Amino acid sequence: MNPIQKNIENALELENLLPEERQEIILRVGALIYQNVLMRAMEIMTEKDQDEFEKLLDKNAGPEDIFSFLKDRVKDFEKVIDEEAIKFKDKTSSIMSQIGT
DSSP states (O other), X not given: OOHHHHHHXXXXXXXXXXHHHHHHHHHHHHHHHHHHHHHHHHHHSOHHHHHHHHHHHHTTOOHHHHHHHHHHHSTTHHHHHHXXXXXXXXXXXXXXXXXXX
């Protein structure tokens, strides 16, 4: 489980769900948070690091390589992940309360 998935499980308090349900939610939510984390990381990285990151993506690097690169190049990368997971949770909670759930 990558850092985003671990954070989602904790932030959304999914421990009471069946493992299959938990995994499905983690994958769906993870994709959304992952996109937000990447956008934030790109804003933080230098232009040189952005170019290297794009080359890494062009090589179809695996998640471990991508996270390793970002962790090395983005200051407080784990904090960025935490912040994006919390933003997602807060936004979701706000939407759910507006629709009365």
